[in-house]
Amino acid sequence: MSDIQGKVVIITGASSGIGEATAKELASKGAILVLAARREDRLKQLQEEIQNGGGQAIYKVTDVTSNEQMEELAEFTLKSFGKIDVLVNNAGVMPHSFLYKKEIDDWNKMIDVNIKGVLYGIAAVLPSMRERKEGHIINVSSVAGHVVGAGSTVYASTKHAVRAISEGLRKEELINNIRSTIISPGAVTSELIEGVTDPDLVPVIEKLYEMAIGADSIARAIAFAMEEPADVAINEMIIRPTRQER
Ligand SMILES: NC(=O)c1ccc[n+]([C@@H]2O[C@H](COP(=O)([O-])OP(=O)(O)OC[C@H]3O[C@@H](n4cnc5c(N)ncnc54)[C@H](OP(=O)(O)O)[C@@H]3O)[C@@H](O)[C@H]2O)c1
Numbered sequence: 722m723s724d725i726q727g728k729v730v731i732i733t734g735a736s737s738g739i740g741e742a743t744a745k746e747l748a749s750k751g752a753i754l755v756l757a758a759r760r761e762d763r764l765k766q767l768q769e770e771i772q773n774g775g776g777q778a779i780y781k782v783t784d785v786t787s788n789e790q791m792e793e794l795a796e797f798t799l800k801s802f803g804k805i806d807v808l809v810n811n812a813g814v815m816p817h818s819f820l821y822k823k824e825i826d827d828w829n830k831m832i833d834v835n836i837k838g839v840l841y842g843i844a845a846v847l848p849s850m851r852e853r854k855e856g857h858i859i860n861v862s863s864v865a866g867h868v869v870g871a872g873s874t875v876y877a878s879t880k881h882a883v884r885a886i887s888e889g890l891r892k893e894e895l896i897n898n899i900r901s902t903i904i905s906p907g908a909v910t911s912e913l914i915e916g917v918t919d920p921d922l923v924p925v926i927e928k929l930y931e932m933a934i935g936a937d938s939i940a941r942a943i944a945f946a947m948e949e950p951a952d953v954a955i956n957e958m959i960i961r962p963t964r965q966e967r
Contacts, residue, residue, distance in 0.1 A: 724948045726751035729802045731794060733785050733842060734812030736763035738911025739861065742936035743809060743943050748776030750944060755798045757783040758812065785812045785838030788845075795845035805849055807947060810842045810883075811861040816916040817872045817926065824919075828875045835879035839886060850899050855951065857900040859943055860887045864907045864959060868967050872922045880905075884957075891956060900954040902946045907961030908933040932962040 730747055734740035736758035744754050748771040756764050756778055764780035771778040779801060783794045798805050814834045816827040839860055850856030865873055866880035884903050891901035910933040917926045939960055946955040 724950065725944060727753065728806040728947065729753045729755070729798060729804050730807040730809060730947075731755045731757060731798055731805060731842075731846070732809040732811060733757045733783065733838065734861075735767065735780070736760045738913060739906065739909060739936045739939045740809070740811045741767055742940040743811065744771065744778065746937065746940035746944050747947070748774065748778060752777075752807075753802055754778040755794070755801070756780040757785075757794050759784055785841060786833040788837075788841045791838075791841040791845040795849070799849060804853065805846050805856065807857045807859065808842055808846045809859045809861070809943060810839045811859075812838055813861060813863075813913070814916050815873075815876050815913050816918065817876055817922045818919045819872055819921065820874055822919065831875050831879045835876070836882045836886075839883055843886070843890060847894070847899075851894070851897050854898045856898075857902065857947060858887075858890060859902040859904060859946060860884075861939075862887070862903050862905045864905055864961060864965070864967070866903070866905050867959070870967070872919070872925070887956075891954070895954075898951065900951070902943075902955050903957040904939065904942060904946070905957065905959040906939050907959070907965045909936050909939055910934070911936055929965075932964045934960075934962045 730752045732740050735744050735756035761782045768778045768780050781797050783790045818824040860883050862883040863880040865877040866884045869877040887901050887903045942958050
């Protein structure tokens with residue numbers, strides 16, 4: 722029996738891309754899933770697909786930028802299954818632009834979803850994990866959490882923040898046996914690049930994503946981190962296309 726079997730896992734951003742692939746991978750390994758995102762039709766479709774394949778999943782429409790909704794998501798999970806073993810803080814947006822273009826709404830969106838959403842998620846699950854002295858929080862950062870490129874300054878800042886938050890979390894909660902994992906993907910096929918609309922950056926991104934790898938590779942990395950015994954923490958993984966230079 723794998724160490725994923727029977728684990729109760731919340732996945733944010735489960736309605737597409739990496740979140741959706743992770744839900745399918747973990748369901749196939751016996752996890753009990755709580756799917757969260759804003760698009761209900763997508764969540765419902767994924768829930769049905771998982772259930773038809775013999776897996777277990779429920780969903781809750783959740784906007785990660787709302788602390789209240791993140792707390793409700795944790796409460797819903799605890800009411801439904803009595804525990805939260807793993808939170809996959811995966812929801813994210815990437816509307817790249819150059820700083821001089823002053824796309825303040827996009828900056829705020831990235832800060833709200835990519836940073837505050839991750840913090841609200843952590844805050845929502847920590848009380849029950851601390852009480853049980855057991856748990857695992859997996860935060861999806863990016864290669865942009867390691868490398869800053871022209872046009873990706875704000876996105877990269879948010880992804881650097883995700884790594885800083887994860888490391889702080891690790892140090893604060895190791896005493897409570899709570900594991901912290903940073904997943905840093907390179908170019909992965911998903912809907913993420915649809916958020917890039919700046920005409921100066923669209924061709925750059927399209928070129929980079931010609932080499933994009935499947936979201937299933939990231940899903941397997943997440944499963945690997947979960948499968949290790951509770952006294953082993955896989956703290957960080959970078960998963961790039963082989964041909965991606967930076
Ligand atoms: N694809 C890549 O190349 C790549 C590389 C490095 C890191 N990442 C990271 O991987 C994560 C997943 O992205 P992806 O590539 O799978 O892109 P995606 O297909 O666009 O998925 C993003 C997910 O985030 C959700 N989301 C966005 N805003 C939200 C909000 N306010 N509240 C709740 N959910 C929200 C979306 O669902 P709804 O719209 O239904 O809410 C969607 O399910 C992100 O953190 C991204 O930064 C991706």
